[in-house]
Amino acid sequence: MAEPLVGPHGGSPDIRDHYMVLTRRKRMYGGLALAIFAALMASGFVLAEDRNAGGFRDGIANVFDFPAQVVGEAWEKADLLPGHLLHFFPALVETVNIAAVSTLVGALCALVLSLLSTRGLARFPRLIPAFRRGMDIMRAIPEIVIALVLIFVLGGGPVPAMIAIAVHTAGALGKLFSEVNENASLKPVEGLESVGATWIQRMWLGVIPQVAPNYLSYALLRFEINIRASAILGFVGAGGIGYELKNAMSWGQGKFDEAAAIFLLLFGAIVAFDQISGHLRNRLTTGGRA
Amino acid sequence: MTDATALLKDEADRLFAGKRLLAFAVPAAILAYLACVFVAFDIPGLYDRARMDNARALAADSYSYKTHVARDNRTGELTIAIEGERKGTYPPGTAPDWVSLGNDTVIDLGGGHVVTYAGEAVRYDVPGFGPILAAPGARGVETNLSGNLPGWISLSKNRLAVATEAGRLTVTRNRTEVFRYFTGWELFFFTLDSPYHGAALSEILAGVRLDPARPNIVGAAQDFWSNPMWRHGEVAWAIFETVLMAFLGTMGAALIALPLAFLAARNFAPLRALRFGMRRVFDFLRGVDGLIWTIVLSRAFGPGPMTGALAILLTDTGSFGKMFSEALENVDAKQIEGVQSTGARPVQRYRFGVIPQITPVLLSQVLYYLESNTRSATIIGAITGGGIGLLLTQAMITQKDWEEVSYYIVLIVLMVMLMDWLSGWLRRRLIRGDAGGH
The missing domain is CATH 1.10.3720.10 (MetI-like)
Structure with missing residues (x-):
């Protein structure tokens, strides 16, 4: 209104810095969550592969054998x-x-x-x-x-x-x-x-x-x-x-x-x-x- | 005016008559259908086919167990075994406190019921009835019983069976056996060979070392985990495998379906033919159904969690693809234009213009499926062999370890409820706490 909140150079450096810090932290959390998720998926597939009777790599070649039969x-x-x-x-x-x-x-x-x-x-x-x-x-x-x-x-x-x-x-x-x-x-x-x-x-x-x-x-x-x-x-x-x-x-x-x-x-x-x-x-x- | 009112009234009457008819026709149709099915499913014949003895065995076994005290009459050897299983057998020379060994074996069944083995001769003191004497001999079983016998005694030339509320006694030429029933799950924590069997919790936590080689808590945890009768460790692995199947299947399907959904959404598809084709692919994946995918995949990959995960993944790629593409068709184009007006490249446009809009819908559906797939993974495990589903069917096939069956059922229900709770909690956290999706 009367007093502009945003200065001529795009806001007071204080607020901008704060915003950037927040954004960076948010990105970091997001990235971290994504990394954890990716690690979970990868290790999960490796584990599932280990505990499966037949391996994925051998099996994938035979996937179409049965339907073809x-x-x-x-x-x-x-x-x-x-x-x-x-x-x-x-x-x-x-x-x-x-x-x-x-x-x-x-x-x-x-x-x-x-x-x-x-x-x-x-x-x-x-x-x-x-x-x-x-x-x-x-x-x-x-x-x-x-x-x-x-x-x-x-x-x-x-x-x-x-x-x-x-x-x-x-x-x-x-x-x-x-x-x-x-x-x-x-x-x-x-x-x-x-x-x-x-x-x-x-x-x-x-x-x-x-x-x-x-x-x-x-x-x-x-x-x-x-x-x-x-x-x-x-x-x-x-x-x-x-x-x-x-x-x-x-x-x-x-x-x-x-x-x-x-x-x-x-x-x-x-x-x-x-x-x-x-x-x-x-x-x-x-x-x-x- | 009156004509118009009369017309209106006629119409209202017709409407009412129609509704009244509907109100009776629908329940009548449902009843007629149920009656048809009643005959088709042969429900009247159900009573004859039902095996009530099975139901009783199942119910009794799921909350109680029996200890066998058996004497082999050819060798004179005595064995005491919980549920008659090798893993629950007392070492020779040891016995629970209600059996006293010696020249005569005295088995106290509680409530004044006492069975005594003196060599081959057996004496059962039944309160209010008197002693039953029996001796297996070359010509069958000889007893002091004669005349009209009560219903709980069955006597033939070669076999005497006495069933009282305290236990059961069976005498044949080769074998004399007493069952005593107890409430609870036998040896749930430790089997007889573990030093911690019969120890109180305070003894394990604060008492002297029961096994000199290991600290009490470590030893107790190890013996519990590797309990050969209940196999807690294996069961925990099986539960984990089932959850793993659901997790990998659901998340993998979501990751694959998201890019494909763009190809199938009206407002993003580059080609109409491609969109049409993609939709049919989704329909096919969904229509073939988890059962058929499971069968096909288990032929290629064998039993195990990978097969289950892939079966869930394939079915749900179809479901997710359809739902995601519908969500994409409902996005607001204004946000995308806004992002575009800042000079964003296409990838950025999708990332900041589209994804934030559909994240809540997407997440809530994926999380809902995660819970529902935990149940599917149990079922798939029962079909292909993997996870808790396999253990459950195995325990059921033996038709005697019903206490294990009820243990697994309790665990499955807890697992599903936990996943339900977890997915609800995540949904609330992720969607409300981060509505922007950045």
Whole structure:
């Protein structure tokens, strides 16, 4: 204003020096962090290389051997491919079913859990931390752990995978849902409360309509993730396309045409569901409906 | 006016009817779907297939252990072993304090239950029932039992089995065996051959040297680390390997995806064809999925953390490439122009005009993936063989070391929660504390 802060030669030397020192220190910290990061990455790769059964340098030459074998064999028996695709399609349906059911069940649990763990909406405000920690633990357990234990008890099949994925989904979606709930307006809830609505009615009529599009969008994203998870769990014995893949792989050479068909089905399913759900999510978030 | 109102009312009615239908149709559709799946997954048959005995064994074994006191009736040799394992066997001539050796072996099962081995003859005093006498002979097992036996005794010509709340006794011609159950994880800190077994914490910290060759703390740490039953050292390495896989995979993917994302972003791509091609590459990497990458890579590199890291790296290069290029498409061009107006070269323009804008988005996504990949690395380890995932599947395949399985599960959950916490902490620090990204 009246008194210029900056002198004719670009500021008082004091301030400029101070600024330069700060900048230099910041650069040094940045450089240091970068150097540490680079060292970590390099030593990490060396270590991983050491503890791996096969070396990276030997392996990299063979990376394309297996895909080439699979493609070669599939090409040789190209006439069998449609038959294989048809044969393994029910397994794919089972995998998708596992993903869909576990997403549904998980999302329903997540809905309840998230409402119970959101400040301002919770039925039992004192239990909010308990529900939150519960969701943290559900989220932290990898699906494979629950699946393996349940396979031991219940035998192989889709149910262990479904329960395992549903537990994880409930934890993961519960956290996201409760973040959505925090932004919900409390006015409808208060309005409903003033006319004597029960907690379930308040939630169902006051909160859910506000948050449903966001819920749906997150649940669709989860569904994409769960298809992949359900294929992986099949590989450890929980049925579906992963199980078929494991069998085809263990037959080894001569059956790679089946593996190729399964790869194709899995890849196609993942891409297709990604596209569909991406499209739906776009419509939900950019106001397909008011 | 009234016509217009009537029209409006009609419309509102239709809208309401539609919503009401939807409100019932959606739950009905979900229920119908669940009912279909109920049949398809054969849930009613689940009850028959479920192995409840497995569940009980698993649950009991995960918090308790048993000590076997076994007598070989052909040689007369007595062995006392925790969980019946070689690594948990008491050296000959030593025994826990509830077993007294001598001419007769007296095993106190607690609560008045006492089993005595006198040569081949066995005597089990069950409070409220009386003594059970048994002797293995050439013609099977002879006992003093007759008539109607309670459900906890099973007797056949060659085998007597008694299961009480205190323990179990089995007598056959070749072998007499008693199990006593204890709560806890057996020998979790030190095995029997370690001098520190059974020593109190204060003795180890402040007492006299238990092993003259080593200071107590060093010795205790060494014996704990190399505990042959629980293999704490190996488990720690496995956890580290799993975290390493996640770290290398995530960070490597981010480093590779960042430059590629520029080629795939609408406002930076030099060629439209290149942009289109790059996007398809990302879609392909993502679509093939970690499972298939893991299988393909493990064929080339064998099991181990490198395979897992590369599988994560490939999948996530696709995910990151897509997300980063979307973030790049949303950058504000004004900052870049501003930097350009000072005469900055292209590299400087990217460094100071673009990177600071996308750093927060980028970092938060990378850190989120780091946590999620720790879980993926566990799963990949279980498939290819590496890290804690491998240990978990190995322990499960033996179907008896359930206490180890529960130990690993606890460690995995702690590991993931720690990574979750760490990534959240870093995210808060880096993004709020350094929003400029310089």
